[in-house]
Amino acid sequence: MRNARQHARTRIPAHRATAAEPHTSAGPSLPVLRHLLPLLGVWAVALAAFAGGEPVWLPLLAAGPALAAVTGGRPVVLGTGLLASVLGSAIGVHAGVPGRETAVLLAALTGVTLAGALAAGRRGRAEEVLELEAVRSVAETAQHALLAPPPRTVGPFEVAVQYSAAAAEARIGGDLYALIPTPHGVRFIVGDVRGKGLPAVGTAALVLGVFREAAHDEPDLLAVVDRIERSLARNLRADDFVTAVVAGYPEPGRLEMVNCGHAPPFLVRGSEIVPVEPAQPVPPLGLRALSGQAPHLEVLPFGDGDRLLLYTDGVTEARDAARRFYPLAEGLARHLYDEPDRTVAALHEELLAHVGGRLHDDAALLLLRKPAGRTSPVEGTAAPEPPRHTVAH
Template sequence: MSQARDHADAHTPSRPIRERVAPLRAFAHRRATAQLAAGVPVLPLLFVSVIVLVDLVGGAGMIWLSLLAAAPALAATTNGPRGVFCTGVLAAVLGVRLGIRDGVPASELAAVLSALAAVTLASGLASSLRGRRERVLAAVRSVAEAAQHALLTPIPETVGPFRVAVRYSAAAAEARIGGDLYALVSTPYGVRLIVGDVRGKGLPAVGTAALVLGVFREAAYDEPDLLDVVSRIERSLARNLGGDDFVTAVVAGYGQAGHLEVVNCGHAPPLLVRASGDVVPVEPTHPAPPLGLRALSGEVPSLQVLPFADGDQLLLYTDGVTEARNHDREFYPLAEGLARHVSEEPARTLDALHDELLTYVGGRLHDDAALLLLRKPAASRTATAGPPAPDPAASAPAVSGARVSGPGASDLVVRRPTGVGSNRF
């Protein structure tokens, strides 16, 4: 009795092992079945079945047998070389059986089989080349995704006192990256962000975007004044860009509780959404040239300080959004779309805007498009860290103040250097 009990106890641990192995075997079986189903040339088999059925019913013989050569060609569009050759062999076997059944002369049947063999070989080669191109494309897309994550660092949902959301679409869908840029960082001087658009497309535009973002992230931590951040980007671009290259951008910062600083360098005006739901474009009072062109125009950017209370939102975007057209060549009305879809969740707002934009243009954008929305939650009372920004109304003598009129801008203050000496090149 003791030996029997010991024998039973010795086998007891094997039961949990079997229970753990069984789900793994079932998963492996399902995976193998799925892979097998994915490799089966379904459409060519249906095509061959239809031809065989028609031949059996109508007995047309040579008329239908010649169509069997289309089966491996169809298999090449969806399957690998193995699926193509299996389809060709199946079509050849069925062709011989049907030819003998219908009394097709041997010479004609040989011609059909020769054509079928030639099409099968050509289709197998085409399928192999297609698979190689797909693997190369997958490798390129993986590199592009890595480059996008390195260039456009993912932004968390919460930065400082703000709720943030970003949506980015590159015109070159397979490349995943383009000439639009954005960044948002929390610094000792508050939360700072940039949204910009590089002139041109392709790798040169990506390189310029990387340069701008690198300088911005460095200067945002070093420079207490937002205008000095913009000046450092300008000097870097002046050294590295060609005469015809430039970058339009909006640089913003939240350094003082309740006030938002904005510097617009030839970019589309941001949209300010008040807690009441009113959408107001933040037009630059003193238009400044794009980054990289200051030396040609002599104009310097101005600093706008506007109230940014709890519940307010700011949308920054690129021209790929506002210049998107529908089939009637009408531009997308971004301000109206934002007013329709604005909510307390920036991510939900941008999801609705992005979906509406794609529907508006018919499913695909023809230019890079970036959207960045930040919202100050109504329940947040936390001011950003760092020294408080100077009161715009009590600026230094080298700075002039101006109050802007217009809807929603009664408290907007503009700060602009009065001398060229304040610009560092």
């Protein structure tokens, strides 16, 4: 059982805790006063009409729902209009206003209330759109900082990435990927953090930060995995973990891979598509202390024309209306193009069609292709090309 983090707790004396509490006013807050203002206006008009015994004040009741349309939402407008109608009817009866005039007054109040409710609803939707755009802008910036867009070529590989967050408004999720050239060859990772939301994003950031440092520092790929495992053991809760494939290309024709509880990548050689199953399955990152199993290094040949597709379970566990999983291997066979970006774009489009347009889990695809004649990092890196990255929703 891995060690849990201990958090020190300090007792604060009661008198000091009370003194430290922020001062709160006994009066209502400004938003509450803003919503109460139309109601107070209606009551003021009603009191003036009752006190004077004159119905001349009655048309001013329409100012209540009109003002509510500016200061509050649809429920405030409807509530103010209802109050104005009830008080208008009572004043009409009290002042002996003819029924026809009272009916005209109520019709006017109803019209103003409905128009105000419509305007308040549109204003509310406009404010939500503006707020959503602000959230998307911030989240997109965070996404680009967390998942750095890979170049179109990295070392000897042509690269394409497709990432879709389940929370389309946020544009970020718990899936992670990185692909970087290092003194030990190109190294890359694809992983999936347990859970969603901000905690998953924080864990993904932790894994990527450790990977990018260790990938440069450690000559041995297993040592990179050990660094990530130790960091997660110190920082994760007991029920959290990360599935991941960590891989490297240290020399021409040699691909190294460590699979920690993740879905097996697909190796494409010619027209043959083969899942790279680990010879010795090991638990996800963060759970090694519970099992005692050390990760195992897989080595396989990877030559000119070969491709490797890594993905997260948001792809293979996506279901259609009949609850059938998306057949990724079959989709890959249908979309084997020379250009990796064309392949992943076609797979993503087919995936969205399979689920009916909206994913319910984060999904990531990373495709590498080794074209003929491309040099490896240890032999000299090809000229870089402009970054290309797509975030789908």
